[in-house]
Each structure stands twice: as C-alpha cells, then as structure tokens.
Amino acid sequence: MTEAILLVGGKGTRLRPLTVHTPKPMVPAAGVPFLAHQLARASAAGVDHVVLATSYLADVFEPYFGDGAALGLHIEYVTEHEPLGTGGAIRNAASLLRSAPGDPVLVFNGDILTGLDIRAFVAAHTASGADVSLHLTRVADPRAYGLVPTDADGRVTAFLEKPTAPEEIVTDQINAGAYVFRRSLVDAIPGGRPVSVEREVFPGLLAAGAHLQGMVDATYWLDLGTPQAFVRGSADLVLGRAPSPAVPGRCGDRLVLPTAEVAPGAKLTGGTVIGERALIGEGARLTGSTVLSGAVVEPGAVVTDSLIGAHARVGARTVISGAVVGDRASVGADNELRAGIRIWCDAALPPGAVRFSSDA
Numbered sequence: 001m002t003e004a005i006l007l008v009g010g011k012g013t014r015l016r017p018l019t020v021h022t023p024k025p026m027v028p029a030a031g032v033p034f035l036a037h038q039l040a041r042a043s044a045a046g047v048d049h050v051v052l053a054t055s056y057l058a059d060v061f062e063p064y065f066g067d068g069a070a071l072g073l074h075i076e077y078v079t080e081h082e083p084l085g086t087g088g089a090i091r092n093a094a095s096l097l098r099s100a101p102g103d104p105v106l107v108f109n110g111d112i113l114t115g116l117d118i119r120a121f122v123a124a125h126t127a128s129g130a131d132v133s134l135h136l137t138r139v140a141d142p143r144a145y146g147l148v149p150t151d152a153d154g155r156v157t158a159f160l161e162k163p164t165a166p167e168e169i170v171t172d173q174i175n176a177g178a179y180v181f182r183r184s185l186v187d188a189i190p191g192g193r194p195v196s197v198e199r200e201v202f203p204g205l206l207a208a209g210a211h212l213q214g215m216v217d218a219t220y221w222l223d224l225g226t227p228q229a230f231v232r233g234s235a236d237l238v239l240g241r242a243p244s245p246a247v248p249g250r251c252g253d254r255l256v257l258p259t260a261e262v263a264p265g266a267k268l269t270g271g272t273v274i275g276e277r278a279l280i281g282e283g284a285r286l287t288g289s290t291v292l293s294g295a296v297v298e299p300g301a302v303v304t305d306s307l308i309g310a311h312a313r314v315g316a317r318t319v320i321s322g323a324v325v326g327d328r329a330s331v332g333a334d335n336e337l338r339a340g341i342r343i344w345c346d347a348a349l350p351p352g353a354v355r356f357s358s359d360a
C-alpha cells in the first residue's frame with residue numbers, strides 16, 4: 001500500500017478573482033479539475049490511499065471526487081479550521097494514515113504539474129534510507145521557491161525558503177513540491193498550531209542531523225500558482241508535454257469538450273481548450289489558451305496564451321494576449337488587451353475601449 005497526502009489549502013488565492021466560488025485546484029486544466037491530474041498520476045503510480053488536506057471550501061472537493069473509487073483510489077478529506085501551513089496540514093492528515101512508523105508516505109503540493117516518476121521516487125527513497133526525500137528541479141530564477149543545495153551524493157545540505165539576500169542564492173535547484181516522508185517524521189511534526197514544512201520542519205531536521213535526500217530530474221515541472229502558469233500548464237497537458245492519464249481525449253493541438261460549438265472557420269492551436277457549452281465564432285483564432293465553460297468568443301477575435309473565464313464574452317475582432325478575463329466578464333468588440341492584464345469577474349469593457357498598438 002502506498003499513501004499520499006495532497007496539500008490543497010492555505011492562502012494561495014491568486015486565482016480567486018477568476019474563480020470566486022471555486023478554489024484553484026478545481027479550475028479545469030485540459031477539461032478536468034486540475035486536481036484530477038495529480039490524483040490520476042498518483043493512482044497510476046500505485047498510490048491507493050490519498051488524504052486531501054484542505055483549509056477552505058473543502059466541501060467542493062468531496063462532491064466531485066467522492067471516495068475516489070472512480071480513480072482507483074480511496075480518498076479521505078481532512079479540513080483545517082484555520083490554515084495550519086504546509087507542515088501543520090501534513091500533521092493534521094496523519095490521523096488518517098494507515099502506514100506503519102517506518103513506511104514511506106508521499107506528500108504533494110496541490111498546485112504542481114509534473115512528469116515526476118512517482119514509483120522511482122519512492123524506490124530511491126527506500127534505497128537511500130533517508131528520513132525525507134525531496135523532488136528537486138532546476139529553474140532559471142529560483143528566488144520564488146525553496147532553494148535546496150545538495151552535496152555530491154544528493155544529500156540536502158540546506159533548505160532556504162524564498163531567500164531575499166543575494167548571498168543566499170546558492171543554487172538553481174529548488175524544492176519541486178513532492179516529498180517522501182518516513183511516517184514517524186510526519187507524526188513528529190508539532191500539532192495544533194501553524195507549521196511551515198519549508199521554514200520550520202526541513203531546517204529543523206537538518207539542524208538535528210536528519211538525512212534529507214534530494215532527487216533532481218529534468219522532467220516537466222510547473223507551479224500553477226499564477227493564471228499565466230495555469231494557462232501554460234493546461235496547454236501543455238493538451239499538447240502531451242505534461243503527461244496525465246486524466247486528459248479527456250487524445251492529446252493534440254486542441255481539446256474541444258462535448259457541447260462546445262466551434263465555427264468551421266475558427267482556428268484552434270497550441271493546446272487550446274474549449275470548455276463545455278462555449279461558443280467560438282467564425283474566423284476566431286485561439287492559441288495556447290483556455291476557454292472555460294459557457295464563454296463566448298465572437299467572430300474574428302484573436303486570443304493567445306490567455307484564460308477566458310466561465311460565461312465571459314470576448315467581442316468581435318478583439319485581440320487578447322497573455323491576459324485573464326474573469327468569469328462572466330464582458331470585453332466589447334475591437335479591444336486590445338495585453339501581457340498580464342486581468343479583467344475582474346463581472347466587469348464590462350465597452351467596445352473599442354483599450355488598445356496598446358498605435359493608431360497608424
């Protein structure tokens with residue numbers, strides 16, 4: 001039996017304006033709630049018991065995933081009254097674990113899309129005899145992550161969460177958000193108060209001489225914590241770059257969900273996803289974008305690397321690139337929206353109201 005704790009709570013609400021009634025893990029990526037990809041990958045790797053550790057709106061997960069049988073899993077839910085931090089959430093889940101004190105327990109951050117070979121990760125953990133193993137990946141700019149330098153044998157020498165001082169930027173290896181804990185170390189996390197696994201547990205274990213082992217690889221890896229990353233991840237799932245058994249349908253340039261209507265002259269490329277009951281007008285061109293359910297993209301609109309919220313409307317000939325249009329928002333015809341702009345849920349932009357390029 002292999003058990004996993006999936007962390008899906010906390011204050012990570014950066015997508016909240018887009019999804020007022022739905023927490024981030026339930027926003028569809030490649031047509032299904034993002035969490036379904038992580039659960040399906042865990043199941044495919046032999047995990048059979050998952051504890052979902054949540055701290056907000058927990059009641060949206062259970063109606064969708066239930067007892068997990070459809071995914072070949074047994075899923076249980078544990079809700080914190082106040083967010084307990086990553087370490088507190090892991091500790092809070094411990095009462096539902098069935099593993100013996102020496103057994104390996106997987107822990108996953110709930111916002112990561114990765115091709116990690118979960119079986120190999122657990123096997124490497126067991127072979128090394130480590131107390132905790134950490135999946136590590138290399139990124140160009142490590143500052144927004146936990147930095148994890150290792151020695152020649154892959155043993156972790158320090159854990160520096162989101163360092164600010166330049167002298168602390170000692171490696172491009174970061175915590176990729178998947179761990180294997182020896183069960184007894186989960187039980188040893190202090191209970192009943194907020195604990196950060198990154199700022200308290202890992203540095204504390206290292207100071208006490210525990211064996212933390214890093215496993216670096218170059219497989220697909222993305223933290224979906226921003227809307228832009230979310231759109232990228234969704235497209236990569238559709239394109240097959242990010243492997244997931246939960247993608248509904250074959251991987252390819254596009255994914256059009258049943259009940260969506262796409263005009264014959266519309267062009268969908270780069271892993272674009274069209275959600276249920278969405279309407280895509282004649283001559284519209286969409287690349288690397290996610291259109292959620294019930295949204296309307298009018299004729300001639302050009303949408304690139306953007307997220308169009310549920311029941312939102314994009315007017316005719318409007319050009320949208322690297323943008324987020326909130327649920328039910330309406331962008332009138334002939335607008336031009338670019339990099340990083342977020343149109344709030346329910347907002348309405350009149351026709352021809354915004355442009356970036358010159359009038360010439």
Ligand code: GDD
Nearest residue numbers: 007008009010053083084085089109110111145146175223
């Ligand atoms: N249940 C529960 N309770 N879950 C929590 C809590 C909490 O209080 N706080 C955070 N989480 C969950 C989040 O939902 C997310 O799935 C995961 O723990 C990590 O939290 P984030 O808020 O997304 O952290 P981060 O992205 O800034 O940093 C973390 O991930 C990086 C990799 O993406 C850290 O683990 C870094 O060290 C790591 O590099």
Ligand code: MG
Nearest residue numbers: 111223224225
């Ligand atoms: Mg994150």
